[in-house]
Amino acid sequence: FCSSDSSRVTTLYLATTGLGGSIPPEIGYMTELTVLNLRSNNIHGTVPTTYSRLKKLTYFGLLFNRMSGPIPDWIGELSQLTTLALSNNLFSGYLPYSLTQMSNLNILALDDNELRGPIHQLSNLRGLKILYLEDNHFTDTFNGDLFVDLQELVHLDLSNNRLHGSIPLHFLDNQKFANLQVLDLHSNFLNGTIPNVIDQNTKLQFLAVHENQFSGVVPASISNLEALTHLDLTSNKFVGPMPPQLANMRSLIYLFLADNPFAPGPIPEGYGELARLRDFSVKKTQRTGPIPTWLGDMNEMILLDLDSNSFTGSVPAFLGNMASLRLLLLNRNQLSGSVGQDLQSFNKLRLLLLEENSISGNLNFICNTAADIFMMSDCASQGLTQEVVCNCCDKCCHDGEYCHGADFLARFDPIWEDDYTRSVYLFQDFNITR
Secondary structure (H helix, E strand, C coil): CECCCCCCECEEECCCCCCEEECCHHHHHCCCCCEEECCCCEEEECCCHHHHHCCCCCEEECCCCEEEECCCHHHHHCCCCCEEECCCCEEEECCCHHHHHCCCCCEEECCCCEEEECCHHHHHCCCCCEEECCCCEEEEECCCCCCCCCCCCCEEECCCCEEEECCCHHHHCCCCCCCCCEEECCCCEEEECCCCCCCCCCCCCEEECCCCEEEEECCHHHHHCCCCCEEECCCCEEECCCCHHHHHCCCCCEEECCCCCCCCECCCHHHHHCCCCCEEECCCCCEEEECCHHHHHCCCCCEEECCCCEEEECCCHHHHHCCCCCEEECCCCEEEEEECHHHHHHHHCCEEECCCCEEEEECHHHHCCCCCCEEEECCCCECCECCEECCCCCEECCCCCCCCCCCCCCCCCCCHHHCCCCCEEECCCCEEEC
């Protein structure tokens, strides 16, 4: 695109054009450029110093390439930039000081690189709405005022780094972070407790803190996050009762509580009010009692993960009435009884795990009707008998014996490229694309 007098190029859009080799330094002499988009190519090398001449740039996109080296010190000279997108490259080293002086930035996307060092100096960028720093090697310690002045933030993703400390109170404060919709802190070394949510928060929709070292009781006030559609607390050290207050969070679609040492007990009865749930995981949470009957009314549920608990009773027939169910993990419990034709609608499943229970019966009715299903059960021959008959099971286990150590983890790694929604169900060696 050219300027109004057609004499100077102002927009250079070369995204997804198959460009290879090093990035052309001559572009740096196109000093009227306001937009430079080179995303999704195969260019490599470092950013040429000639690009420091592009003083009018408002958008600079190099994401999804193979660029390397440090982010150049002169980047702060591009003071008109509102978007700097360097995601999914091989940039390394520390964040340059000049970056912290770019007061017009609204979007800063540095995720999926090899960057390291502290991040607190970005607190100067008060106009930021989007900050993506995930999947790097940043090392910093959260303190009480980290990013406290970044009150325009809509998305904040710091996941999969080497960050320490506890969650600052203002991250969940609707008065200070009134626009925040996505907060992703997973896969760090964060600890402490989840802060009390003092006021109702009608903005935050996505909260992921899995794979950290959080502990203590999940506060009752978490239900003040009433707009949440996604909550992932997996693989921490939360104790006390499984929080009944989550039943008040009627917007929830994805709820992952797995791999936490909650006090033994049943799934709270109130969770039956979460009618929008699609994914529900309570793996390794010391759940007891029969599988609750209200699950049969969860018509939108796609994934139900009850693995590695102490559920008792039979496999209930009402699970076969869950019209949307595609992934069912009942393995490693204390279930008993016979599996029969009353589960005929299981032929819609794509994943069925029943091993390490005391179930008997014949699953061949699923084999004869289901296409492309992955199944595991206690179907290994024991003398002249089989506890479960299953001609199409991908793995047969011996009842009462340790079978395998694989955790089919049901949560997913949310990314901005998929708008923080589920696009694929990934397990160790199994995936389903929706």
